Amino acid sequence: MTSTASRGTRVIGALALVGLVVTVVMGLTLPLTEEQLEYSRLIAIHPAIAWCAYLAFFVTALGSALYLWKSTRAPLWDHVAVASAEVGVVFTALTLVTGSIWGRPTWGVWWVWDARLTTTALMFVLYLGYLAVRRVPAAPDVRATRAAVVGLLAAVVVPINHYTVEWWRTLHQGESLAPGTLDGRFKVAMLVGFLAMTLAYAWLLVHRMRVERLEERLESEGLDLAIAERQAEAVAP
Amino acid sequence: MWRDAMVIAGRDLRIERRSRVVTNQVLPFALLVIVLFAFALDPDRGVLDRAAAGLFWLAVLFSALLAIQRSFAIEATDEARDGLRLSGLDPAGIFLGKALAVAAQLVVLEVVLTAGIAVLYGSELRGPLLLAATALLATIGLAAAGTIYGVLAAGLRVRETLLPLLVLPVVAPVLLASTRAWEAGLQGVPGEGWSWLRILGVFAVTYVAVGIAAFGTLLEDA
């Protein structure tokens, strides 16, 4: 085995790549709008990236729960949780960045303290906290349990944060999936973006999970391997 | 469960009475934070008075982090945490006990800090009922959430840097809600402030429940 690829990932990867190319082409050729000129072209990728960030977060919480539940406990769920968290951090950071880039020309500022942005920023930090806990050196099962508690708790934190901040303020674009508020082409581009990004997330997730499994094997077998190699060297004439 | 909680809370508070770490270190730190805010915000420009509620709760938050660290530092001495695990005490009781002790210490801190902002920022303590109710609910929530993450971070060498990263995003709603409520109270319009107590209540109930449910798991392998 020379890589973490497989037929499954090659299929998903190819589909994702095609999807992303289509998304970009569709997105960049969307018509100008009155309210937002060309900036609404970001609709093809920003909501999709945000969706993946929240999906990844949910998957991490789910993996954490399945790991903590004794009858389903298995290294698989720990790997799902941590891989999804890392991929999720990337998507969350991108959500914030693309959101900010979209906001600057349309709202005039790089950042506003509305419910969605603020919750996303908090979620970003929660991810970082999860990853920090997961990376503390310990036996794999101790490490996994500890991280799983944090991962599962985070799922409680996000809704509480969200409702609190929402009560505090709201400015973000009103639900853009409301029928009729958007020209058909925008909706299609957004949908294609959703599909393509989700495939990309899945592809990244599987690869990252396999890397995690390899890392764990390296930890446990790596030392034995090195010793065996040295012994082989010593014996050879 | 409650009996074990009282045992633990009593022990923690007795340790504090003997060592006086919170009174001699955390309390001065809290007051120092209040003073530093004044340096940062220039009292002559009128910002300080308007920001008093927020600054108060920020000071409480930062002090709470220290109080939680301390709560678990006393366990780390001579493997006392293994002692907790093996003692046969109900883990939920241990959670409640430690959270209660932290809450008690926080209440003392808050009383002193309230005097602090009254004196240093010239805040008029209007709406005292609202202020007190807010502080009570907020403290329970802070202590509960903090204790849960505290035990997680407790055994780790990186706990000093890890705990704030874990706890602060979690207690952000407490900061938000408490500050809004206190602003309303201090400005003499408590009516609007009371609605924020709902969030504080939900928060407190949620984390107390989570702590009771999860502490066993956390103690086992943290």
Place this chain on the structure above:
Amino acid sequence: MSYVLAGYGVSFVVLGGYAVRVIRRGRALARALPPEPSPPAWP
């Protein structure tokens, strides 16, 4: 238009860069370790 391009650009550069990192790490580890003893932990 530069904002739009910046948005698209950042997204794909970051995603692509992260993908490359994961794949590279996977290959390095896979080469360093013997094939997994069956049954595998998961597919």
